[in-house]
Structures are given as C-alpha cells and as structure tokens.
Amino acid sequence: MFLKTKPTGAGLAAALVTALTLTLTGCSSDTTAPADVRADAGSDAKGAFGPVDCRKAKCIALTFDAGPGEDTPHLLDVLKEKKVHATFFLLGKNHVKKYPETVRRLAAEGHEVGNHTWTHKILTDHEPAEIRTELERTQNAIARITGKKPRLMRPPQGRTDDTVSEVSKELGLAQVLWSATAKDYSTTDSKLIEKRILDQAGKDGIILLHDIYEGTVPAVPGIIDALKKQGYTFVTVPQLMAPAEPVPGTIYRP
Template sequence: MPKQKSAARSTSIAGLLTATSLVLALSGCATYDVTAPADARADATAATDTKNGADAAQGGTANGRTGKANGAHADSSDVDCRKAKCVALTFDAGPSENTDRLLDILKKEKVHATFFMLGKNHVVKRPAEVKRIDAEGHELANHTWSHQILTDIEPAEVRRELSRVQDAIRRITGKTPTLMRPPQGRTDGEVSEISKELGLAQVLWSVTAKDYQTNDSALITKRVLEQTERDGIILLHDIYKGTVPAVPGILKELKKRGYTIVTVSQLLSPAKPEPGMVYRP
C-alpha cells in the first residue's frame, strides 16, 4: 500500500448516510476514497431505511426490507453479513494449473470466493477454468493484464491493463467484472478515476499469508488464522503450490470459529460496489 499521510472522514450526502468514506492524502498524488465493508453496509441500510420511510410517508408501498440491494451478488446461503460473522475469501493471479483442484475443494465445502484474475498467461490461456469459476457461483474479478504496478505507469497503460481483462472475461463468460485488485495494493487518485470510468471498485485486504514467500501449507494456514477477524478480506494465490493444500484446513477452522465465508460482494451487501471506491477492512 502507498504510505498514508493523513485520513479524514467525510459526511454522507444530505446527512442520509453514515460517515464512512475516508480520504487518504498520498505523497505526490491525488486523494482517493476508502471505506470499510461494515461502513458500506451501514450506509446502504441507512439509505434504504430513509427511502422506505419517505415512501411510507407519501402513501407508497415501502416494504421495510433492508436486505440485499437489487443486483447484489449472492449464493444459495443468502447470507446477511450485517448479522453473520463474515469473512471474504479471495484468490489472486490465476487461473492456473491448481485452480481446478481449488474449485473442487470449494465445491465440497460449499464455499464461494472472489477470483481476481490476471489476463496474460492466465485468463486467455485457461478459458475453461474461467468458465468453471463463473458456472460454480464464484465472483469474477480483475487483477490487471500483466501485473504492472498501476501507480508507476501512464494513465493510458493503466486503462489498458484493466480494460483488456474486462474484455477477455466478458468474451469468455458474457459477464464484466465490477471489482479489481491493484497489484501490491498500490493505487492513487488517478488509478481510482480510471477504475471509476471502467466501472470497477477496488478491493484491498486485511489478511495475507504471504504465500508467495513459502510453499509451507501449515505456515500459510497459521498466518491466515492468526490474522482473520470479522469483516476481513483474505488474500491468497491459487498459483502457488503450497496454497491450495492449505485451503481445506483454513476453511474447517474458520467454520469452527463461527465464520461464514463469502465473496467480496456478499461481504458488502446490501451495498453495491461503488466504481472507483477502495474497499479495505
């Protein structure tokens, strides 16, 4: 992540939403907005309650629901992370030769995850895995075309890094991702603006096993379990051979501890991912 110099909360429009957006001032670049999953959910709930109250006052047919927003991603569990103890599971940089095995594990455990996929040498070379990720109810997301650090390249190249993955996934699945993860978590105001133009919210993380440093599955498991808290976002990679073997143990222990394992969009629901926004626990 870029070094944070300052942070300030901004109030919601017309006072209807809770104060959740943070504005981070970065050294040498513009600002960008950050919000936590719990704050995003609270904002969406407050907005829905206000709208329902206004509709009722006008003699409308407000139904009082404050559940999933229309179009929000959900799976068969229909989880509400305002009530459940949720944690989002994410995988970066695939698909790879390990992805099918990972999908077998997730299917057996009835867990859905968010896959932030690379374009070059991954999405374009493994369309069958991309189709399977989608068909089995996982969330398709963007991790750039070639893993360039977006804050180090020109805006036109940033746009190309992101849009090429959007196009490739859409050609394979008919769906366009709404989430992206910047390589190394490095973003700034310019990257955020381009993400907004492309309809992409940015997703960082709170848990990392640093599985790019080790193939020790037991160590990967230990690191994840030590860091995981409610509303966290777990970052793993399905390209490293030590990671997938760690997943069954991670899932078993998280369930034992009372966690419901969800996709990023489920974690945010009833909020919808806002293009350009940075989501970080």
C-alpha cells in the same frame, strides 16, 4: 506472480515480500470498509445477499489473486465440497488466455470473477492510457469467456492512487484490498500459510491468497474448516457489502 504460474528464486520472493509488506499499510488513506457501506445502505439498496445477512452474521471473504493456474481446478473442487464461494482476481495475458475453461467454470460455479490487470504492471507507475489498457484488456478477455465484465479489481501489490481510481471508475471497477495475507509467495509450507491466515482472520475481513503457489491450495481446506468452527460464514466480496453494492472507483479495505 508476475508472468509465470509458479515463480521461483530467492530474489523474486524477497522483492515480493518487500512490496506486499509495504502495501499492507495501503497506498491511499481514502479507503472504505465494506462493513461501513453495508451498515449505511438504505432501504432501496439492491446488493445481493449470499448465504447469510452479513449485518447479523460473522462473515469473511476469501480471495485469490494472479490466477487462474494449473491448481485452480483442484481449488474449485475443494470450494465446491466445502460449499464456499470465493472472489478471484484474474491476470489476463498468461492466465485468462491460457485457462479459459477454468475462467468459465469459476463464473458458472458462482464465484466472483475480478480483474487483476493484463500483465501485473504496477498501475501507479503508469499514465492513464496504459492503466486503462491493463484493465480493459482483462475486462474484455473475461467478458468474451463468461459473457460478463468484472465489477471488481485488485491493483497489483495493492498500489493505487487518484489516477488509478479515476480510470477504475470509468471502467466500472471498484478496487478491493485486504486485511489478511499469508505471504504465500514466500513459502511452500501449507501449515504456515494456514496459521498466518488464522492469526489474522477477523469479522468482515478479506483474506488474500494466490492459487498459483505450491503451498496455497493444500492450505485452503484447513483454513475453511478452522474458520467455520469459529463461526465464520464465507461470502464473496460483494456479498460482504450487501445490501450495498460496490461503487466503481472506490477503494475498499476492511
């Protein structure tokens, strides 16, 4: 997850399990639910709706971290077939730079392209200048490929604080956490990944997966089909907030 597309090893997996389990409770109490900003949006709000109005529909956002990777093109084929748009939080150094055509395709096919830092450093462990570098390098790399800088970022391991929020605000980035995770870094069992997501899915939720792990992409068709049968419509994170728009620096979590 940190530097390789398909990391292995029990030690790394255990460390990731511990870290991401901790972040499910969040690193900051100052979070905002997308549904709340959507409900509070005034008549002058300009957020773009997706396939439905999430004020009325049962919406959920599918998000992928730490790519793109070698399996991402297949994932894009699946999403295209299922008519689903997702939000991708991309790593810069060994992913955006390595797979520029995939990044270009993500944007061209209507997915939301977000920032997951340059090298997956834990931002809360660093000074503002280094936080800025981690985010800004990825902003610029994505913009060179797609012509547009991201407006969303996901801090590695969900770790954020006031300093991270301030730098994010300066760079025009809203922060996006999650409500459901499969812990797909700890298993290659696609059926288990699917079950974990279905067990946690809820209206206005944000699903966290990784398109760099072996068991994840094969689990996606089943997740989509099952949730559609339950009446969910898949939207990007900004569409989940519409007609409100993401506010730079704000931490969003369902």
